[in-house]
Structures are given as structure tokens and as C-alpha cells.
Amino acid sequence: MDVLKEGLLKVDPGLLLWTIITFAVLFLILWKAAWKPIVDALDARAEKVRSDIENAEMMRIEAEKQLAQHKEMMDKASAEVASIIAEGKADAERVRSGIIEKAGAEAKELSEKVKKEIELAKDKALSEITAEVVNLSTEIAAKIIAKNLNPDDQKKLVEEAISKIGTVQ
């Protein structure tokens, strides 16, 4: 036990004082020259990293908002496009049916006109024929008169002429 007390477990006041002096001096030097700048720099870096992460988070949220906006715009645009196409189709349909209707009406008008013209031409032809018949009859009458026909023959001729006209008509 004496060995321990004098050796291993001995607390030498001189060594104690040296420890305190050494440690205090070391602390003062390191405090001013090492720990202050190191801790400052590490804190500044930690602060920077923190703010960078915060910024990134903010930017992410912003980007998400913009993405949603764009999506909405795209949706709107495609809906608009669809409505425009539908409108165009409807317009085209209307125009088509309009054209067909118009063409039909025109054709009808044309045929009406043609019919009228035919009628007119027929009337004209008939009146011309009638005039011709009158001339012919007159000529025939003159011939008959000239030949001195008997009344029977004359009657026969007139009837003949009239029936002729009837068939022409």
C-alpha cells in the first residue's frame, strides 16, 4: 500500500499546478487563435447550408405551383382547341347543307325556268302553226275558189285541214 500511496496514487501539488498553468495557457491561446475562427467558420457554413436548403425548398414549391399553373393552362388550351374544332365542324356542316340547299333551289328554279321557256316556245310554235294553218286554209280556199269546187269538196278539204292541225297539236 505504501508503494501505491507514494507512487501511483500520489497527488503532487507541483504537477497539479503545472497542469493548471499548462491547460490555462493552452486554452487562452487556442481560444483566441483557433477555436474562435474555426467555430465562426463552421457556424457560417452551417448557416449557409441551412439557408441553401431553405431556398431550394422555396424554389421547389414555386416550381410545383408553376407546374400546376402550366397544367391548368394546357388543359384550358386543349379544351379551347376541342371547342374550336367542334365549332369549325358545325360551321362546315352548316355551309355544306346551305350550299346543297341553294344548289337544289337553283336547280329547281332552273328547271322551272326551262319548263316555262319550253311552254313559251310551245305556245309560240302553236301560234305560228295556227297562223300557218290560217294561211294554208286561206290558200286552199283560194285554190278551191279558183278551181270552183263544189261545196262538198270544199267542206271535205276544210275538215281535212282542221284534223291535220289537230294531230299537229
Added chain:
Amino acid sequence: MIHLLHNVSSFISSGGHGEEESVSDIVMHHLTDHPIVATDGSGFFTRFIHELNTTIFSQKFFGVFDMRITRWVVMMWIAALLCLVIFLPIARKIKKAKMGSSSKWVNLWEVLVSFVHDEIVEPNFDHHYVKKAMPWFSTVFFFILFCNLMGLIPGMSTATGNLAVTGGLAIFTLLGMIAVGMVKQGPLWIFTGVVPSGIPIVIFPLMWVIEVLGLLIKPFALTVRLFANMTAGHIVIIIFIYLVMMFKSYFVGIGSVAGALLINLLELLVAFIQAYIFAALSAMFIGSSMHAH
């Protein structure tokens, strides 16, 4: 420095020569402190320290303090010098490289400083005081770490394997607890602040005595814990090596050297853990006297 190391190692090897020396003598020789004494082959530093020891420090200061420079004092100085040599350039480099240095050397120490910051100081102090407490606990941690690790280098010794050294460090913790308590909670803290509030007035004196005793026991426990941990490993290593001298056999030599190596590796871990524990407990004790219980 080389001369000093040479001297120190010859100093150690001289202890193992005499066969008649008992194992206890050898172990004691390695684990106890001796004033530096110059011999004929000593280098400049040893002679210089010897000169100091025989002149300025030959008298005891105030009749108590034997200030002769001993092995342990020299070891502490080497550890302190290591701290300065490592951290002064590191501080300059970290300050210069704002975005973080790419040097592995700088990053290694930066990780350890961050470790002190995150694991030792931050859990025990309010956010506002972390920056103020950092220098103190960084110094405690790295000084003890270097002292511990130096003992694992053959020819050197562990200054922290001595009650006077660990006691000196623990006195700082005690003073820190008292000073922080007095400053943060008023000068009457030592009378009222140490006792948990809300206890009956009758048992107040009893509680006060217990708490004050606790205040003293905490640094005492720090002292003994660090000393015992650092000493125990060294005793085992020395005894393993001593087995070779005892048996004078190659087979024992192989076994004992392997055993000593194993314990040495374990001691690497213990050196780090004990530095952490000393600093962390100091931080806990000082941090807890910031607020009333």
C-alpha cells in the same frame, strides 16, 4: 525534440535492465512521475530542464508546490504543443476556405471539432451559449485526447494517467460549475440554487449538504475515472511486455507481444472514449448549473 524523445526512451529502457527488479518496481517506474534529470548523454533540452530544476525550481513554491519539471509536465507540454501545431494552421485554413476545404487533413480535424460541437456542447447548453462554450470543451477534449494517445507511443507516457493531472483538469470543471452558477443564477446560488426548488424547509439543510457534497464528488469522479482508465491499460501492456523478460522464451514473446498489441488497440479506443467522457460530463455538469433545477 528528437533529443528529448531519445532521452525519454533511454529513460524508460533503463528501468527494465535489472533482473532483480520486481514487476511492481517496473510497473511503478513506468506509471509514476520523476523530475527530469540530465545524464552525460542527454540532449540540449534535457540539460536545459535539468538546469531549471536545479536553479529556479529547486525550492518549493510556498513550501507546497514542487515545481521541478517532470516527465509528466514535459508530456503535457508536448500534448499542448501538438494542439497548437495542429489547430493554429487548421484555423487559418478553415477561415480561408469558406465553402469547406478539400484537404483531408483539415476535414479530419473539422469532423472532430464538429463532434465536440454536436455531441458534447450542443446537448448541454442553450443554443445561445453553444458558441461561447465551444472553445473551453474543445480544448478539454483535444488536450486530454492527445495526452491519452501519446502514452500509446513507445517512449512516451500518458500524463492523464496521474491523479494530479486529472485532478488539475477536474478542478477547472468544479470552478466552471461554481462560476457559471454564480454568474447565471446570482451570487447566492451556492446557498439556494443547488437545492431543487419546492422541497420542505425542514429538510433543506440536509439537501443542501448532499448537493454541495455532490458538487465536489462530480469532479472527483472525473479525476478518478480518467486516471484509472488510462492507468489500467498501461499496467496491462507493461505486464504483457514484462512476461517476455520473466520467461525468456520466444513463444511467450510472440504471445505477449500479440497481447500487448491487442491491448494497445483497445487503448486507442479507450483514449478516445475517455477524452469524450471527460469533456461530455464536464459539459453536462457546467451546463446543468446554468439553470435552476
